[in-house]
Amino acid sequence: MDFQDYFPVWNRLTAAQQNQLLSGLTSRKAKKGTILHNGSADCTGLLLIKTGQLRAYILSDEGREITIYRLFDRDMCLFSASCILNSIQFEITITAEKDTEFWLIPSELYKNLLTESAPLANYTNELMAARFSDVMWLIEQVLWKSLDKRLATFLLEEAAIEDSNELKITHEIIANHLGSHREVITRMLRYFQSDGIVKLSRGKITLLNPERLEALASS
Amino acid sequence: MDFQDYFPVWNRLTAAQQNQLLSGLTSRKAKKGTILHNGSADCTGLLLIKTGQLRAYILSDEGREITIYRLFDRDMCLFSASCILNSIQFEITITAEKDTEFWLIPSELYKNLLTESAPLANYTNELMAARFSDVMWLIEQVLWKSLDKRLATFLLEEAAIEDSNELKITHEIIANHLGSHREVITRMLRYFQSDGIVKLSRGKITLLNPERLEALASS
Numbered sequence: 470m471d472f473q474d475y476f477p478v479w480n481r482l483t484a485a486q487q488n489q490l491l492s493g494l495t496s497r498k499a500k501k502g503t504i505l506h507n508g509s510a511d512c513t514g515l516l517l518i519k520t521g522q523l524r525a526y527i528l529s530d531e532g533r534e535i536t537i538y539r540l541f542d543r544d545m546c547l548f549s550a551s552c553i554l555n556s557i558q559f560e561i562t563i564t565a566e567k568d569t570e571f572w573l574i575p576s577e578l579y580k581n582l583l584t585e586s587a588p589l590a591n592y593t594n595e596l597m598a599a600r601f602s603d604v605m606w607l608i609e610q611v612l613w614k615s616l617d618k619r620l621a622t623f624l625l626e627e628a629a630i631e632d633s634n635e636l637k638i639t640h641e642i643i644a645n646h647l648g649s650h651r652e653v654i655t656r657m658l659r660y661f662q663s664d665g666i667v668k669l670s671r672g673k674i675t676l677l678n679p680e681r682l683e684a685l686a687s688s
Numbered sequence: 689m690d691f692q693d694y695f696p697v698w699n700r701l702t703a704a705q706q707n708q709l710l711s712g713l714t715s716r717k718a719k720k721g722t723i724l725h726n727g728s729a730d731c732t733g734l735l736l737i738k739t740g741q742l743r744a745y746i747l748s749d750e751g752r753e754i755t756i757y758r759l760f761d762r763d764m765c766l767f768s769a770s771c772i773l774n775s776i777q778f779e780i781t782i783t784a785e786k787d788t789e790f791w792l793i794p795s796e797l798y799k800n801l802l803t804e805s806a807p808l809a810n811y812t813n814e815l816m817a818a819r820f821s822d823v824m825w826l827i828e829q830v831l832w833k834s835l836d837k838r839l840a841t842f843l844l845e846e847a848a849i850e851d852s853n854e855l856k857i858t859h860e861i862i863a864n865h866l867g868s869h870r871e872v873i874t875r876m877l878r879y880f881q882s883d884g885i886v887k888l889s890r891g892k893i894t895l896l897n898p899e900r901l902e903a904l905a906s907s
Contacts, residue, residue, distance in 0.1 A: 583810055583813075587804055598816065611831060
């Protein structure tokens, strides 16, 4: 599969624009754990994921983290090129959660194409609207859902991503996804364990009763 | 002042596009308290504010509210036309916080102009990015700021908007802005009062010591 097959509005660009894109982009690989973008000072470029998984998160002054959204195969990461939009005034960090292969589109190139291509600008609008919806979902979760429900939702999401009920993940990492503390997550997981919903072992959480988790998540 | 002077990318539209806009828009007035947009089923159109003040908020299943952002003179409200973007998947309510005069641009008309005008699509991108930044600010507040600091920030913001240290606002309304409960806000305001920072009277809060509030808000 080529870039052309991955890039959603490819057929709506002019031949000149297509050539500009192809000659400017580069194919990259990032190992799991690599930081691909770090705050607004950094204007990495847009990342179009071939295979892999990225995580976008924010950091508090005290070093706490919360996941804002995650991106998977075929997703485009816009905020790694936040400099192309003057009105973006927040700092986001993007890391590879798995080994990831992607195309990097330089920010300047994309910005130039945006000014002349309405289809590209409208596609970019839809991209941002999708991330906006992710963030609004997160606000509702944080404000109005208790942590037990959010943890249940997270464990089910992880099981779906990994296609397994055995999750190799630490309590610390879960806390960083949910904007919580390790101790709080450990306490909640032990409560789930005493209830027979999960089984905890070193560096591993086994979902014993996904149906109960589903019920909890949607309650 | 005419619409032309308020609409930011007016000069970058073609004469035909300008005519389409002018013939489609209507000038409206809304009394304080009017609900202008209610969730995604409603596709009101874009609102360009001449004078006044709008509030965008979300509601929980239990009827709790939190303010997402506020719009003032010359601001454009995009999410009252959320149907023009397929990827918007959240419900927002927009009310007039003061008597407001605005132009209403029908959603279909704006959507048609977007498909052909790169300047308009890029302006729309900037609009959404600005609201995105508001929402990210809110997430950081909710996650990482204690309520006393958020309340101090809110009181100072209100004083700036009203250009007065005497705020005619109920504890219930403050709770709805901050996603909190009236009882919690009352308790916190009484604590501020005992500390000599504010004076409470029926339906009114007087800021006695804005410097202390500033210090609290930025601590």
